[in-house]
Amino acid sequence: MSGGSLVIVGLGPGNPEQLTPQARHALARATDLVGYAPYVKRVEAGPEVVRHISDNREEISRARHALEMALSGRHVAVVSGGDAGVFGMASAVFEAVENGPAIWRTLPIQVIPGVSAVLAAAARLGAPLGGDFCVISLSDNLKPWPVVLERLRLAAQAGFVIALYNPRSHARPWQLGAAFEHLRQSMGGDEPVAFARAIGRPDEAVRLSTIAQANADWADMSTLVLIGCPATRLVSRPNGQEPWLYTARKVEAAH
Amino acid sequence: MSGGSLVIVGLGPGNPEQLTPQARHALARATDLVGYAPYVKRVEAGPEVVRHISDNREEISRARHALEMALSGRHVAVVSGGDAGVFGMASAVFEAVENGPAIWRTLPIQVIPGVSAVLAAAARLGAPLGGDFCVISLSDNLKPWPVVLERLRLAAQAGFVIALYNPRSHARPWQLGAAFEHLRQSMGGDEPVAFARAIGRPDEAVRLSTIAQANADWADMSTLVLIGCPATRLVSRPNGQEPWLYTARKVEAAH
Numbered sequence: 001m002s003g004g005s006l007v008i009v010g011l012g013p014g015n016p017e018q019l020t021p022q023a024r025h026a027l028a029r030a031t032d033l034v035g036y037a038p039y040v041k042r043v044e045a046g047p048e049v050v051r052h053i054s055d056n057r058e059e060i061s062r063a064r065h066a067l068e069m070a071l072s073g074r075h076v077a078v079v080s081g082g083d084a085g086v087f088g089m090a091s092a093v094f095e096a097v098e099n100g101p102a103i104w105r106t107l108p109i110q111v112i113p114g115v116s117a118v119l120a121a122a123a124r125l126g127a128p129l130g131g132d133f134c135v136i137s138l139s140d141n142l143k144p145w146p147v148v149l150e151r152l153r154l155a156a157q158a159g160f161v162i163a164l165y166n167p168r169s170h171a172r173p174w175q176l177g178a179a180f181e182h183l184r185q186s187m188g189g190d191e192p193v194a195f196a197r198a199i200g201r202p203d204e205a206v207r208l209s210t211i212a213q214a215n216a217d218w219a220d221m222s223t224l225v226l227i228g229c230p231a232t233r234l235v236s237r238p239n240g241q242e243p244w245l246y247t248a249r250k251v252e253a254a255h
Numbered sequence: 256m257s258g259g260s261l262v263i264v265g266l267g268p269g270n271p272e273q274l275t276p277q278a279r280h281a282l283a284r285a286t287d288l289v290g291y292a293p294y295v296k297r298v299e300a301g302p303e304v305v306r307h308i309s310d311n312r313e314e315i316s317r318a319r320h321a322l323e324m325a326l327s328g329r330h331v332a333v334v335s336g337g338d339a340g341v342f343g344m345a346s347a348v349f350e351a352v353e354n355g356p357a358i359w360r361t362l363p364i365q366v367i368p369g370v371s372a373v374l375a376a377a378a379r380l381g382a383p384l385g386g387d388f389c390v391i392s393l394s395d396n397l398k399p400w401p402v403v404l405e406r407l408r409l410a411a412q413a414g415f416v417i418a419l420y421n422p423r424s425h426a427r428p429w430q431l432g433a434a435f436e437h438l439r440q441s442m443g444g445d446e447p448v449a450f451a452r453a454i455g456r457p458d459e460a461v462r463l464s465t466i467a468q469a470n471a472d473w474a475d476m477s478t479l480v481l482i483g484c485p486a487t488r489l490v491s492r493p494n495g496q497e498p499w500l501y502t503a504r505k506v507e508a509a510h
Contacts, residue, residue: 008382018275020274059504083370084378084382091502091503097499105490106492109499111378113378119338119368119369122340122368123338123367126366127340127345127346129340129346129390132391134387134388134415142505143386143506144506144508147508151413151414154412154413155409235349238357247346249314249350250397252399
């Protein structure tokens with residue numbers, strides 16, 4: 001009934017070279033792995049380690065299960081892709097703790113950061129996060145769609161580079177197109193937009209466009225969409241190489 | 256005159272356990288290390304590796320020097336703390352390329368992502384980035400101060416969790432206090448504020464407060480300041496342990 005622990009581990013974008021030693025060591029101590037199937041399956045572990053696979057969108061019940069196992073003395077690792085604190089499992093675990101039995105608050109719970117999808121995508125493209133930026137989940141499962149739209153409008157007004165997580169899925173096919181349409185009303189049109197798919201994995205793909213031209217069909221569940229600000233630029237390269245995308249550090253006075 | 260390369264490497268927050276194998280391997284191939292002294296000194300390398308140390312705020316001349324060396328056939332690693340794309344050297348390198356001789360565009364330039372300071376701080380605190388968030392540099396060296404204030408106001412209006420880089424230095428002693436004062440005008444007052452100093456390093460320190468009570472004197476050059484949104488909460492723990500800080504995933508309808 002004691003001595004257990006819970007660690008929430010960000011696995012990085014998928015390239016094993018982007019998994020930190022701290023995360024690797026934390027996983028090596030686990031007796032139980034908990035998470036969405038693609039992430040649990042990604043972890044190398046011996047046959048004595050128990051894998052608890054759950055569907056997507058079952059975050060709270062998954063978190064409660066992990067906490068119960070930790071309380072029973074197991075060393076539980078809850079895994080997420082990228083960084084567990086960025087639209088991953090970390091928030092769900094603390095939400096479960098806040099609303100669960102008081103004894104859960106006595107557990108040693110640690111979060112191990114990882115290279116998030118937005119950082120991996122940005123590095124792959126150049127330096128699009130060179131200025132102030134924001135990170136928005138386009139999913140309206142947990143927040144009303146009008147809030148998403150208002151956040152997009154304010155982010156564009158602020159001149160933030162905008163990183164969109166969860167841009168599109170089978171259950172949410174129209175939101176990204178609506179987001180582009182909404183942003184076109186307040187942006188100039190030439191701001192670069194990057195579709196960075198499965199960065200760090202074998203099926204990695206990049207597509208560059210502008211907010212005027214961006215087509216939501218170019219994104220899927222594995223895509224991170226980056227929308228530039230007025231200071232975001234392409235640097236062309238010779239021989240048909242993909243241009244670099246970066247955001248200049250200097251910001252002019254507000255207009 | 257050929258065969259050189261340039262890699263821009265994020266070293267992570269400082270804990271060697273948070274340096275990815277990809278970054279470590281990229282550093283091991285370098286003939287030359289370029290950067291601000293504390294970062295260059297952090298890299299383990301043999302005596303044959305040349306260390307080029309420059310002062311802070313000399314990013315563009317440092318970038319040009321690195322590009323010239325790469326063009327001459329050296330394998331140059333430009334290093335930054337955290338992630339090089341988040342207020343690090345990556346943007347300065349591409350800015351130098353854009354404004355430099357065309358031949359620089361033929362160089363192989365790669366950015367290696369790292370665990371950024373904001374991700375490390377968030378993991379140390381719990382899960383404060385559980386919702387949409389933004390990352391703002393409080394430095395007005397490269398953008399007008401009114402732009403900073405306007406971005407803070409819009410970010411608070413959007414309900415973003417706000418991560419502040421470069422909150423305070425000897426040369427910029429008053430900006431953080433002014434930022435808190437500005438935010439108090441539009442926030443409720445109870446929103447948690449965390450001062451996360453030197454996370455992952457031996458002199459790590461954390462202080463929790465609220466936007467109403469936050470005191471700029473608690474920050475220095477090594478501090479990441481995280482300002483919560485209405486969904487950010489503390490989860491108390493027994494026996495005098497520091498509470499966990501997290502942002503609930505669910506967002507209510509706009510008021």
